[in-house]
Amino acid sequence: MKNFLVRVATGLVFGIVLIGSMLLGECYFGALFLIVAMLSVREFCNLIAEYKKTTFNKWWAILGGGYLFFAFFVATHCNAQMTLPLFAPYIALVVYVFIQQVFSTEGSKLDNFAYFTLSQLYAALPFAMLNILSTVGAAPGETYNYILPLSIFIFIWCNDTGAFCVGCTMGRHKMFERVSPKKTWEGFAGGAAVAIGAGVALSYIFDVMTIWEWMGMAAIVVATATLGDLIESCMKREMQIKDSGNLLPGHGGILDRFDSTILATPSVIAYLSFIGLI
Incomplete structure (x- = not known):
């Protein structure tokens, strides 16, 4: 229970600092x-x-x-x-x-x-x-x-939440058991559905892109964030370690927390360039 509370507290502080820095302006970002x-x-x-x-x-x-x-x-x-x-x-x-x-x-x-x-x-x-x-x-x-950088993290959080909830309740078919035993295809689908739903919601709040472009961005984030997480898992399994560090109590290290972002960011930039926004 104590570890769970530490994890929740760290996650809340992390989220507040991340969102706050983006909203406050480019210097804080x-x-x-x-x-x-x-x-x-x-x-x-x-x-x-x-x-x-x-x-x-x-x-x-x-x-x-x-x-x-x-x-x-x-x-x-x-x-x-x-x-x-x-x-x-x-x-x-x-x-x-x-x-x-x-x-x-x-x-x-x-x-x-x-x-x-x-x-x-x-x-x-x-x-x-x-x-x-x-x-x-x-x-x-x-x-x-701040909209698009923040949106990447929103999609990642929605994907993680959806994948966890659906994977825990309905997960049957393992994704890559040798690399990440807990990931399932059902969880992946659930995470994708929640993230794409968030993309639809964001299209009504921000007019940076059309609804279809928002949905496309969400889908790309889901795919590349999952791949980034699997790559990090491969590295840790190869090194026989549980976490990349201990800087964030209950969450591990910086790379543990941002592994999903590492491939998602350049992939989204490529996508935005393809649709003519960059």
Whole structure:
């Protein structure tokens, strides 16, 4: 019972901070997800260092992840005219880390190259790309709109809730038992139905997209969020760990909490580009 209460309390605080930061404006949004991006990279590097005994300097990876988010934020919200100079320090950092590894005599160079790159692509870039979503539908003269970034999390929460309720009561057919024993196809369908229903509801509240476009976005979030969760489960099963960290009591680590977002964000951006909103 105590663990359940801790989990609920952490979830409430997490939700309030997340929603509040988005509603308060781009500075709060940027500050929160800058921290999230850097903590995600740190958590990923800690896991890999323990699992693969990598020797690259995790602080360079954390700094790189933070700067990548910062560069995306400035490029999208500060009307930056020259994006190449903005990203030049990040490129220089990556080149420096690679050169450092060429001359390093510690660890596997291949592992260090691969996992440093993955720390940026997997743990940092998706959060940086939230900045792109936060410009869609912005008022004339403005560069920020919270609707679509918040909608991704709404769809994920609806999907999780629907999948849990339907899966617990009606779940019979396992989805990928070797990876995630509790996931069922019935739960997946229930989560999709609730999330798409939320998309219909949002279409009546916000006129950023048509009802069909909202439903399409919800469906994409459901599919990619589920895949992101399965990928995280694969990683943890391979490493033989239960949680990616312990930063969030009752929920595990940052990657445990945001695993569904990692594939959903770039996928939604691709979808919005396809339908002409970006």
